[in-house]
Amino acid sequence: MAINPHFHHNNAQLNEEMLLIDAAKADPGKFAPLYEKYYKQIFNYVYQRLEDKDAAFDVTGQVFLKALSNLNRYQFKGVPFASWLYRIAHNEVMQLFRTQKDKRAINADIGDLRFICEENETPFFEEYIPAIKTLIQQLAEDDLQLVELRYFEKRPFKEIADILDITEVNAKVRMYRVIEKLKKSLSKLKL
Amino acid sequence: MSSKFNINRPPISDEEINKHKNFNQLLEKFKQQSLKKAQGDESWWKNKSIRYSTIIAGITVVCVVSYLSLTNSKKQNNTKHETLITQNTNNNSLSTHKFIQPPSEKLKSNYTAYKVNNAKGAELKHSTQSKINIPKNSFVDKNGKDIIGEVIIEYKEFHDMGDIIASGIPMAYDSAGKKYKLQSAGMFDIRGSQNGEAVYIKPDKSLDVELVSTNNEQKFNQYYLDTVQKNWQYLKHDQPNLIKSSATNTKNQRLLTNSKTEKLINEIEKVIPRKMDSVGVLYKHKSEKLTKPKEPSKPVKSNADRPNFKLEGSNEEFPELAAFNNVVFEVGPENKNCSTDIQEITWSDIKITQGPVSGKNYMLNLTYLNRKEKLIVYPVLSGNDFEKATVIYTSKLEEYDRLLAKRNADEKKLIVEMEAKQAAYMAELNRKKDELENEKAKLAAKYNVVQQNELASNFNTMSTSVKATRLFNISKFGIFNSDCPHAMAQGNTVSPIFLLSQSGKPFRPELVYLIDHSSQTVYSFAQTEGFRFTYDPLKVYSLCVFAKNKMFVCNKEKYQETIDKALNKFVITPLPDQNDNLIDFKTALEL
Numbered sequence: 001m002a003i004n005p006h007f008h009h010n011n012a013q014l015n016e017e018m019l020l021i022d023a024a025k026a027d028p029g030k031f032a033p034l035y036e037k038y039y040k041q042i043f044n045y046v047y048q049r050l051e052d053k054d055a056a057f058d059v060t061g062q063v064f065l066k067a068l069s070n071l072n073r074y075q076f077k078g079v080p081f082a083s084w085l086y087r088i089a090h091n092e093v094m095q096l097f098r099t100q101k102d103k104r105a106i107n108a109d110i111g112d113l114r115f116i117c118e119e120n121e122t123p124f125f126e127e128y129i130p131a132i133k134t135l136i137q138q139l140a141e142d143d144l145q146l147v148e149l150r151y152f153e154k155r156p157f158k159e160i161a162d163i164l165d166i167t168e169v170n171a172k173v174r175m176y177r178v179i180e181k182l183k184k185s186l187s188k189l190k191l
Numbered sequence: 192m193s194s195k196f197n198i199n200r201p202p203i204s205d206e207e208i209n210k211h212k213n214f215n216q217l218l219e220k221f222k223q224q225s226l227k228k229a230q231g232d233e234s235w236w237k238n239k240s241i242r243y244s245t246i247i248a249g250i251t252v253v254c255v256v257s258y259l260s261l262t263n264s265k266k267q268n269n270t271k272h273e274t275l276i277t278q279n280t281n282n283n284s285l286s287t288h289k290f291i292q293p294p295s296e297k298l299k300s301n302y303t304a305y306k307v308n309n310a311k312g313a314e315l316k317h318s319t320q321s322k323i324n325i326p327k328n329s330f331v332d333k334n335g336k337d338i339i340g341e342v343i344i345e346y347k348e349f350h351d352m353g354d355i356i357a358s359g360i361p362m363a364y365d366s367a368g369k370k371y372k373l374q375s376a377g378m379f380d381i382r383g384s385q386n387g388e389a390v391y392i393k394p395d396k397s398l399d400v401e402l403v404s405t406n407n408e409q410k411f412n413q414y415y416l417d418t419v420q421k422n423w424q425y426l427k428h429d430q431p432n433l434i435k436s437s438a439t440n441t442k443n444q445r446l447l448t449n450s451k452t453e454k455l456i457n458e459i460e461k462v463i464p465r466k467m468d469s470v471g472v473l474y475k476h477k478s479e480k481l482t483k484p485k486e487p488s489k490p491v492k493s494n495a496d497r498p499n500f501k502l503e504g505s506n507e508e509f510p511e512l513a514a515f516n517n518v519v520f521e522v523g524p525e526n527k528n529c530s531t532d533i534q535e536i537t538w539s540d541i542k543i544t545q546g547p548v549s550g551k552n553y554m555l556n557l558t559y560l561n562r563k564e565k566l567i568v569y570p571v572l573s574g575n576d577f578e579k580a581t582v583i584y585t586s587k588l589e590e591y592d593r594l595l596a597k598r599n600a601d602e603k604k605l606i607v608e609m610e611a612k613q614a615a616y617m618a619e620l621n622r623k624k625d626e627l628e629n630e631k632a633k634l635a636a637k638y639n640v641v642q643q644n645e646l647a648s649n650f651n652t653m654s655t656s657v658k659a660t661r662l663f664n665i666s667k668f669g670i671f672n673s674d675c676p677h678a679m680a681q682g683n684t685v686s687p688i689f690l691l692s693q694s695g696k697p698f699r700p701e702l703v704y705l706i707d708h709s710s711q712t713v714y715s716f717a718q719t720e721g722f723r724f725t726y727d728p729l730k731v732y733s734l735c736v737f738a739k740n741k742m743f744v745c746n747k748e749k750y751q752e753t754i755d756k757a758l759n760k761f762v763i764t765p766l767p768d769q770n771d772n773l774i775d776f777k778t779a780l781e782l
Contacts, residue, residue, distance in 0.1 A: 016412075019676075020425055028221055032214045033425055039212050040205065051195055053203055057211045061220075068221045104194040113198075133196045144194075 431659035484594035490580035
């Protein structure tokens with residue numbers, strides 16, 4: 001599973017980030033380094049779930065505005081600041097889908113679909129793509145989020161748990177159930 | 192309705208993402224939002240009970256504040272004044288920062304001033320080879336109006352612990368109550384003015400400062416000294432551009448050579464060694480030309496027990512045998528498998544060639560039908576032939592010895608001749624080397640004077656070679672630094688007592704600096720804390736003390752002596768008045 005460098009920090013990086021957060025709490029103008037560091041990361045997260053890039057830029061702006069507004073409530077818990085930003089981004093995206101469902105999009109590469117099949121011990125053929133797409137589209141929103149985070153964005157469970165604000169064990173259990181569902185459906189695929 | 196599913200959607204380019212990145216806009220929105228929130232919060236005032244409670248609380252606060260302000264009026268006035276200064280200097284460091292206090296007036300360094308036409312911009316090259324790139328129309332006045340005409344840009348750099356101590360710039364970095372010390376890879380102070388009035392960098396413009404650095408490590412970040420918060424403000428990670436050698440040094444190092452030294456070096460490294468080589472070659476050539484007498488072959492008497500062969504024409508084929516008559520070739524004892532019948536056979540073909548020991552033995556190849564024999568044979572003589580050959584050999588050996596002695600004498604003569612020439616060249620080489628050393632010493636003295644002068648006249652000249660440049664993109668004037676935060680020293684704590692080296696009397700300093708030579712960091716200690724400091728016993732330190740504008744030093748050796756004895760009495764030596772300048776200060780601190 002790929003490692004997201006913005007999520008995995010060593011102690012020195014975490015300390016440095018903590019200093020930046022403390023400075024930004026005292027002076028919002030000092031939030032700039034964090035904004036610079038995470039803007040692209042958060043935009044990509046948001047855009048991954050939306051059809052419209054302008055909407056993705058708007059939501060990203062909203063994420064950072066919320067982060068800045070609520071920075072005094074942020075407490076350093078030994079994990080990168082990114083996890084907090086992702087959680088805000090997740091909530092913002094979900095908020096948008098509640099009012100504008102048509103903004104929701106699923107974005108994947110063929111490699112991601114192949115990965116799903118291989119993880120579920122099903123051989124992958126390009127002819128399966130329409131059927132796999134339909135399977136994924138029919139997933140419930142919570143399940144879809146797990147598939148996106150795990151299969152399309154290749155995030156480890158620790159990170160998925162942080163973003164969805166659930167425990168790592170819970171994330172694994174839920175993922176297992178989704179896999180079981182997918183496996184059942186994929187086994188029915190025939191050329 | 193199911194969501195749209197895109198396969199392999201092209202990603203958004205970094206360029207486009209960066210276009211939408213606008214921190215100032217975000218900050219503006221945040222400020223507006225905060226304002227609205229504050230206005231919205233006014234509705235709480237409509238609640239009666241809250242209103243009365245607030246009035247009572249307000250009156251209490253006013254009373255307390257009034258009391259405190261009366262008792263601390265002097266202190267508060269100072270704070271207000273300082274804030275005013277630092278606010279002004281947030282964009283302009285022309286005013287004095289109260290918390291930047293050089294420890295001694297004598298160490299004060301000067302700015303280098305550059306005139307820049309605002310309409311044209313400029314690329315300034317500092318004496319250290321640092322560059323300042325100023326785009327055109329970069330400056331505005333306090334009202335935001337474009338500056339017309341020339342602007343004075345004043346600039347100075349700080350590169351080592353001596354510069355930092357002398358500058359008085361605080362190197363403490365306080366983050367949420369946690370204290371750090373900054374190790375600097377280079378720092379600069381830049382400011383601008385026109386007719387004595389501060390100028391500012393236009394909001395949409397920025398200057399590039401390419402600061403030379405003696406440190407090429409990647410662990411540093413860029414910081415700006417926030418004179419309002421009295422703390423360093425993190426800007427970004429500092430990525431050094433590594434360079435091979437110092438342009439500054441190259442420039443000054445040119446002073447270490449001249450046409451005379453170049454000529455001498457050419458003679459020492461090329462001309463004389465070539466002459467010495469040619470003497471050797473000539474000797475070899477002459478030596479080879481000397482006639483080498485050929486040692487006559489000693490006749491060997493034949494062994495009746497061993498088979499032999501008489502071969503026609505062998506004397507013509509092998510001239511060394513010409514002196515002997517009736518030579519036969521005796522089969523040597525090394526031919527262990529030689530069959531006894533070899534002499535019985537009439538061989539159809541016999542060939543003889545040189546043997547393994549040239550001039551001593553020969554290879555005899557015998558062929559008959561399919562049978563082939565290969566034997567090592569020796570030329571031998573028998574009877575009268577041996578006696579005659581021995582007489583001839585004796586006379587030839589005498590002649591050989593005479594010729595050999597002559598040849599050896601001639602060769603010895605050649606060697607003496609060659610050695611004499613070599614010695615002459617060697618003497619010339621040593622003379623040239625001495626001459627070069629003298630010339631170099633003269634140039635080095637000149638070079639040192641130039642270096643010292645540069646250092647004295649310009650605080651910014653670097654004493655060590657430049658290894659990297661560090662690029663700062665600045666949008667305001669002030670003090671910028673490439674720094675690495677270090678946690679405060681852990682280890683032993685000592686409350687020092689300072690003793691004057693001459694009198695041995697205790698001395699009460701005003702300021703104390705602990706210089707950590709291992710981590711290249713400086714710790715300052717105030718009188719109010721009794722100068723109590725913590726040190727790491729494994730690191731190398733020295734101490735620098737200031738009082739009444741005078742400097743004292745406890746060098747590494749003396750510091751270590753005290754620490755090794757687990758004492759707290761540090762002997763400090765004053766810098767003589769004539770030596771209390773930055774160069775001597777750095778020398779005394781062994782920087």
